Amino acid sequence: MRSRDITDETARKVFLLLAELTHAPGDPYRPQDVPEVMGLELLDADVPELARRVGIAPEEFRSRLRALRELVRMDVLEHVADGVWEIVYGPLYGDAPAARVPKPDLTRGGPxxxxxxxxxxxxxxxxxxxxxxxxxxxxxxxxxxxxxxxxxxxxxxxxxxxxxxxxxxxxxxxxxxxxxxxxxxxxxxxxxxxxxxxxxxx
Structure with a gap:
Protein backbone atom coordinates (compact mmCIF):
# COMPACT_ATOMS: atom_id res chain seq x y z
CA MET A 1 0.00 0.00 0.00
CA ARG A 2 2.83 2.40 0.80
CA SER A 3 4.21 2.07 -2.71
CA ARG A 4 0.90 3.35 -4.09
CA ASP A 5 1.33 6.58 -2.10
CA ILE A 6 -2.20 6.76 -0.76
CA THR A 7 -2.01 10.29 0.54
CA ASP A 8 -5.51 10.44 1.98
CA GLU A 9 -4.90 9.61 5.64
CA THR A 10 -8.50 8.56 6.26
CA ALA A 11 -8.43 6.20 3.27
CA ARG A 12 -5.21 4.70 4.63
CA LYS A 13 -6.81 4.13 8.02
CA VAL A 14 -9.87 2.46 6.49
CA PHE A 15 -7.72 0.18 4.34
CA LEU A 16 -5.45 -0.74 7.25
CA LEU A 17 -8.51 -1.54 9.37
CA LEU A 18 -9.80 -3.88 6.65
CA ALA A 19 -6.39 -5.57 6.51
CA GLU A 20 -6.45 -5.96 10.28
CA LEU A 21 -9.89 -7.60 10.17
CA THR A 22 -8.96 -10.00 7.36
CA HIS A 23 -8.08 -13.51 8.42
CA ALA A 24 -5.41 -14.80 6.03
CA PRO A 25 -4.01 -18.31 6.42
CA GLY A 26 -0.30 -18.82 6.02
CA ASP A 27 2.82 -17.12 7.29
CA PRO A 28 2.91 -13.37 6.49
CA TYR A 29 6.71 -13.54 6.52
CA ARG A 30 6.64 -16.16 3.76
CA PRO A 31 4.77 -14.46 0.89
CA GLN A 32 4.42 -17.73 -1.00
CA ASP A 33 2.24 -19.05 1.83
CA VAL A 34 -0.22 -16.14 1.77
CA PRO A 35 -3.18 -16.47 -0.64
CA GLU A 36 -3.16 -14.11 -3.57
CA VAL A 37 -6.79 -13.17 -3.04
CA MET A 38 -8.38 -12.63 0.35
CA GLY A 39 -11.76 -11.39 1.47
CA LEU A 40 -13.93 -10.48 4.38
CA GLU A 41 -17.52 -9.61 5.13
CA LEU A 42 -18.57 -6.69 7.31
CA LEU A 43 -22.00 -6.37 8.85
CA ASP A 44 -23.47 -2.94 8.34
CA ALA A 45 -24.50 -3.07 12.00
CA ASP A 46 -20.79 -3.05 12.91
CA VAL A 47 -20.04 0.07 10.86
CA PRO A 48 -20.57 2.55 13.75
CA GLU A 49 -17.92 0.82 15.86
CA LEU A 50 -15.52 0.51 12.91
CA ALA A 51 -16.05 4.18 12.09
CA ARG A 52 -15.26 5.09 15.69
CA ARG A 53 -11.97 3.19 15.45
CA VAL A 54 -11.02 5.23 12.39
CA GLY A 55 -12.28 8.47 13.93
CA ILE A 56 -15.04 9.31 11.44
CA ALA A 57 -18.84 9.22 11.31
CA PRO A 58 -20.57 5.97 10.24
CA GLU A 59 -21.93 7.42 6.99
CA GLU A 60 -18.48 8.72 6.05
CA PHE A 61 -17.06 5.25 6.74
CA ARG A 62 -19.61 3.76 4.31
CA SER A 63 -18.72 6.39 1.74
CA ARG A 64 -15.01 5.67 2.20
CA LEU A 65 -15.64 1.96 1.69
CA ARG A 66 -17.42 2.65 -1.59
CA ALA A 67 -14.60 4.92 -2.78
CA LEU A 68 -11.72 2.71 -1.63
CA ARG A 69 -11.79 0.60 -4.78
CA GLU A 70 -10.77 3.72 -6.71
CA LEU A 71 -7.54 3.85 -4.70
CA VAL A 72 -6.78 0.16 -4.23
CA ARG A 73 -7.44 -2.79 -6.55
CA MET A 74 -10.32 -4.48 -4.78
CA ASP A 75 -13.99 -5.35 -5.04
CA VAL A 76 -16.39 -3.72 -2.57
CA LEU A 77 -19.88 -5.19 -2.89
CA GLU A 78 -22.64 -3.60 -0.83
CA HIS A 79 -25.56 -5.98 -0.21
CA VAL A 80 -28.09 -3.51 1.17
CA ALA A 81 -30.91 -6.03 1.63
CA ASP A 82 -28.72 -8.32 3.74
CA GLY A 83 -26.83 -5.58 5.56
CA VAL A 84 -23.51 -7.06 4.45
CA TRP A 85 -20.39 -5.56 2.84
CA GLU A 86 -18.37 -8.12 0.86
CA ILE A 87 -14.76 -7.05 0.28
CA VAL A 88 -12.29 -9.00 -1.86
CA TYR A 89 -8.66 -8.01 -2.36
CA GLY A 90 -5.17 -9.48 -2.33
CA PRO A 91 -1.88 -8.91 -0.55
CA LEU A 92 -0.28 -7.73 -3.79
CA TYR A 93 -3.08 -5.37 -4.85
CA GLY A 94 -1.40 -2.45 -3.12
CA ASP A 95 2.03 -3.31 -4.47
CA ALA A 96 2.77 -3.64 -8.16
CA PRO A 97 4.47 -6.98 -8.91
CA ALA A 98 8.00 -7.02 -10.25
CA ALA A 99 6.96 -9.26 -13.13
CA ARG A 100 3.90 -11.14 -14.22
CA VAL A 101 3.83 -14.87 -14.71
CA PRO A 102 3.08 -15.72 -18.37
CA LYS A 103 -0.64 -15.90 -18.92
CA PRO A 104 -1.79 -19.52 -19.12
CA ASP A 105 -3.66 -20.76 -22.16
CA LEU A 106 -7.20 -21.01 -20.82
CA THR A 107 -8.73 -22.06 -24.13
CA ARG A 108 -7.88 -25.73 -23.71
CA GLY A 109 -6.71 -28.46 -21.42
CA GLY A 110 -6.44 -28.23 -17.69
CA PRO A 111 -6.70 -28.63 -14.90
Missing amino acids: HAFRMPGWEQFSTWGYESGPHGETNLYAQLIANQDGAHADPRIWITPPRYLVRDIEELATVIAVALVPYVPVPPPASLIKSWLTEPPRSFR
Whole structure:
Protein backbone atom coordinates (compact mmCIF):
# COMPACT_ATOMS: atom_id res chain seq x y z
CA MET A 1 0.00 0.00 0.00
CA ARG A 2 2.83 2.40 0.80
CA SER A 3 4.21 2.07 -2.71
CA ARG A 4 0.90 3.35 -4.09
CA ASP A 5 1.33 6.58 -2.10
CA ILE A 6 -2.20 6.76 -0.76
CA THR A 7 -2.01 10.29 0.54
CA ASP A 8 -5.51 10.44 1.98
CA GLU A 9 -4.90 9.61 5.64
CA THR A 10 -8.50 8.56 6.26
CA ALA A 11 -8.43 6.20 3.27
CA ARG A 12 -5.21 4.70 4.63
CA LYS A 13 -6.81 4.13 8.02
CA VAL A 14 -9.87 2.46 6.49
CA PHE A 15 -7.72 0.18 4.34
CA LEU A 16 -5.45 -0.74 7.25
CA LEU A 17 -8.51 -1.54 9.37
CA LEU A 18 -9.80 -3.88 6.65
CA ALA A 19 -6.39 -5.57 6.51
CA GLU A 20 -6.45 -5.96 10.28
CA LEU A 21 -9.89 -7.60 10.17
CA THR A 22 -8.96 -10.00 7.36
CA HIS A 23 -8.08 -13.51 8.42
CA ALA A 24 -5.41 -14.80 6.03
CA PRO A 25 -4.01 -18.31 6.42
CA GLY A 26 -0.30 -18.82 6.02
CA ASP A 27 2.82 -17.12 7.29
CA PRO A 28 2.91 -13.37 6.49
CA TYR A 29 6.71 -13.54 6.52
CA ARG A 30 6.64 -16.16 3.76
CA PRO A 31 4.77 -14.46 0.89
CA GLN A 32 4.42 -17.73 -1.00
CA ASP A 33 2.24 -19.05 1.83
CA VAL A 34 -0.22 -16.14 1.77
CA PRO A 35 -3.18 -16.47 -0.64
CA GLU A 36 -3.16 -14.11 -3.57
CA VAL A 37 -6.79 -13.17 -3.04
CA MET A 38 -8.38 -12.63 0.35
CA GLY A 39 -11.76 -11.39 1.47
CA LEU A 40 -13.93 -10.48 4.38
CA GLU A 41 -17.52 -9.61 5.13
CA LEU A 42 -18.57 -6.69 7.31
CA LEU A 43 -22.00 -6.37 8.85
CA ASP A 44 -23.47 -2.94 8.34
CA ALA A 45 -24.50 -3.07 12.00
CA ASP A 46 -20.79 -3.05 12.91
CA VAL A 47 -20.04 0.07 10.86
CA PRO A 48 -20.57 2.55 13.75
CA GLU A 49 -17.92 0.82 15.86
CA LEU A 50 -15.52 0.51 12.91
CA ALA A 51 -16.05 4.18 12.09
CA ARG A 52 -15.26 5.09 15.69
CA ARG A 53 -11.97 3.19 15.45
CA VAL A 54 -11.02 5.23 12.39
CA GLY A 55 -12.28 8.47 13.93
CA ILE A 56 -15.04 9.31 11.44
CA ALA A 57 -18.84 9.22 11.31
CA PRO A 58 -20.57 5.97 10.24
CA GLU A 59 -21.93 7.42 6.99
CA GLU A 60 -18.48 8.72 6.05
CA PHE A 61 -17.06 5.25 6.74
CA ARG A 62 -19.61 3.76 4.31
CA SER A 63 -18.72 6.39 1.74
CA ARG A 64 -15.01 5.67 2.20
CA LEU A 65 -15.64 1.96 1.69
CA ARG A 66 -17.42 2.65 -1.59
CA ALA A 67 -14.60 4.92 -2.78
CA LEU A 68 -11.72 2.71 -1.63
CA ARG A 69 -11.79 0.60 -4.78
CA GLU A 70 -10.77 3.72 -6.71
CA LEU A 71 -7.54 3.85 -4.70
CA VAL A 72 -6.78 0.16 -4.23
CA ARG A 73 -7.44 -2.79 -6.55
CA MET A 74 -10.32 -4.48 -4.78
CA ASP A 75 -13.99 -5.35 -5.04
CA VAL A 76 -16.39 -3.72 -2.57
CA LEU A 77 -19.88 -5.19 -2.89
CA GLU A 78 -22.64 -3.60 -0.83
CA HIS A 79 -25.56 -5.98 -0.21
CA VAL A 80 -28.09 -3.51 1.17
CA ALA A 81 -30.91 -6.03 1.63
CA ASP A 82 -28.72 -8.32 3.74
CA GLY A 83 -26.83 -5.58 5.56
CA VAL A 84 -23.51 -7.06 4.45
CA TRP A 85 -20.39 -5.56 2.84
CA GLU A 86 -18.37 -8.12 0.86
CA ILE A 87 -14.76 -7.05 0.28
CA VAL A 88 -12.29 -9.00 -1.86
CA TYR A 89 -8.66 -8.01 -2.36
CA GLY A 90 -5.17 -9.48 -2.33
CA PRO A 91 -1.88 -8.91 -0.55
CA LEU A 92 -0.28 -7.73 -3.79
CA TYR A 93 -3.08 -5.37 -4.85
CA GLY A 94 -1.40 -2.45 -3.12
CA ASP A 95 2.03 -3.31 -4.47
CA ALA A 96 2.77 -3.64 -8.16
CA PRO A 97 4.47 -6.98 -8.91
CA ALA A 98 8.00 -7.02 -10.25
CA ALA A 99 6.96 -9.26 -13.13
CA ARG A 100 3.90 -11.14 -14.22
CA VAL A 101 3.83 -14.87 -14.71
CA PRO A 102 3.08 -15.72 -18.37
CA LYS A 103 -0.64 -15.90 -18.92
CA PRO A 104 -1.79 -19.52 -19.12
CA ASP A 105 -3.66 -20.76 -22.16
CA LEU A 106 -7.20 -21.01 -20.82
CA THR A 107 -8.73 -22.06 -24.13
CA ARG A 108 -7.88 -25.73 -23.71
CA GLY A 109 -6.71 -28.46 -21.42
CA GLY A 110 -6.44 -28.23 -17.69
CA PRO A 111 -6.70 -28.63 -14.90
CA HIS A 112 -6.60 -24.89 -14.30
CA ALA A 113 -6.70 -23.22 -10.91
CA PHE A 114 -9.88 -21.75 -9.45
CA ARG A 115 -8.82 -18.89 -7.15
CA MET A 116 -11.95 -18.15 -5.13
CA PRO A 117 -11.01 -17.40 -1.50
CA GLY A 118 -11.82 -20.39 0.66
CA TRP A 119 -11.85 -22.71 -2.37
CA GLU A 120 -8.52 -21.97 -4.05
CA GLN A 121 -6.32 -24.73 -2.60
CA PHE A 122 -7.84 -27.80 -4.26
CA SER A 123 -10.45 -26.65 -6.81
CA THR A 124 -9.82 -27.00 -10.54
CA TRP A 125 -11.53 -26.60 -13.87
CA GLY A 126 -10.73 -27.46 -17.47
CA TYR A 127 -11.88 -28.91 -20.77
CA GLU A 128 -12.87 -32.47 -21.62
CA SER A 129 -13.96 -34.17 -24.82
CA GLY A 130 -17.38 -35.74 -25.05
CA PRO A 131 -18.22 -39.09 -26.69
CA HIS A 132 -19.05 -37.38 -29.99
CA GLY A 133 -15.96 -35.19 -30.15
CA GLU A 134 -17.59 -32.12 -28.60
CA THR A 135 -15.71 -30.11 -25.98
CA ASN A 136 -17.24 -29.19 -22.63
CA LEU A 137 -15.94 -27.42 -19.56
CA TYR A 138 -15.88 -29.05 -16.16
CA ALA A 139 -15.22 -27.81 -12.64
CA GLN A 140 -14.47 -29.68 -9.42
CA LEU A 141 -14.78 -27.34 -6.45
CA ILE A 142 -13.51 -28.40 -3.04
CA ALA A 143 -13.67 -26.10 -0.03
CA ASN A 144 -10.25 -25.58 1.57
CA GLN A 145 -11.55 -26.81 4.91
CA ASP A 146 -12.51 -30.17 3.38
CA GLY A 147 -8.93 -31.11 2.48
CA ALA A 148 -7.18 -32.38 -0.63
CA HIS A 149 -8.75 -35.86 -0.58
CA ALA A 150 -12.38 -34.79 -0.11
CA ASP A 151 -15.04 -35.30 -2.74
CA PRO A 152 -15.94 -32.06 -4.52
CA ARG A 153 -18.85 -30.17 -3.01
CA ILE A 154 -19.62 -28.93 -6.51
CA TRP A 155 -19.00 -31.10 -9.55
CA ILE A 156 -19.91 -29.53 -12.88
CA THR A 157 -19.53 -32.12 -15.60
CA PRO A 158 -21.53 -33.72 -18.43
CA PRO A 159 -24.13 -35.05 -18.88
CA ARG A 160 -25.84 -32.95 -16.20
CA TYR A 161 -23.99 -29.80 -17.29
CA LEU A 162 -23.07 -29.09 -20.90
CA VAL A 163 -20.96 -25.96 -20.52
CA ARG A 164 -19.36 -24.53 -23.65
CA ASP A 165 -17.51 -21.36 -22.56
CA ILE A 166 -16.02 -19.65 -19.51
CA GLU A 167 -18.84 -17.11 -19.16
CA GLU A 168 -21.36 -19.95 -18.95
CA LEU A 169 -19.14 -21.85 -16.50
CA ALA A 170 -18.90 -18.78 -14.23
CA THR A 171 -22.71 -18.45 -14.26
CA VAL A 172 -23.23 -22.14 -13.42
CA ILE A 173 -20.70 -21.93 -10.57
CA ALA A 174 -22.42 -18.82 -9.16
CA VAL A 175 -25.71 -20.73 -8.93
CA ALA A 176 -24.07 -23.87 -7.54
CA LEU A 177 -22.35 -21.90 -4.76
CA VAL A 178 -25.61 -20.57 -3.28
CA PRO A 179 -25.95 -23.29 -0.58
CA TYR A 180 -22.31 -22.97 0.47
CA VAL A 181 -21.58 -19.25 0.89
CA PRO A 182 -23.49 -16.56 2.81
CA VAL A 183 -23.24 -14.07 -0.07
CA PRO A 184 -22.87 -15.71 -3.50
CA PRO A 185 -20.37 -13.76 -5.64
CA PRO A 186 -21.46 -12.46 -9.04
CA ALA A 187 -20.53 -14.41 -12.16
CA SER A 188 -18.20 -11.61 -13.28
CA LEU A 189 -16.09 -12.05 -10.15
CA ILE A 190 -16.14 -15.83 -10.51
CA LYS A 191 -14.87 -15.44 -14.08
CA SER A 192 -11.86 -13.49 -12.78
CA TRP A 193 -11.09 -16.34 -10.35
CA LEU A 194 -11.21 -18.72 -13.32
CA THR A 195 -9.11 -16.67 -15.73
CA GLU A 196 -6.73 -14.28 -14.00
CA PRO A 197 -3.14 -15.56 -13.97
CA PRO A 198 -1.20 -15.63 -10.70
CA ARG A 199 1.17 -12.77 -9.90
CA SER A 200 4.79 -13.31 -9.03
CA PHE A 201 6.20 -12.14 -5.69
CA ARG A 202 9.08 -9.73 -5.30
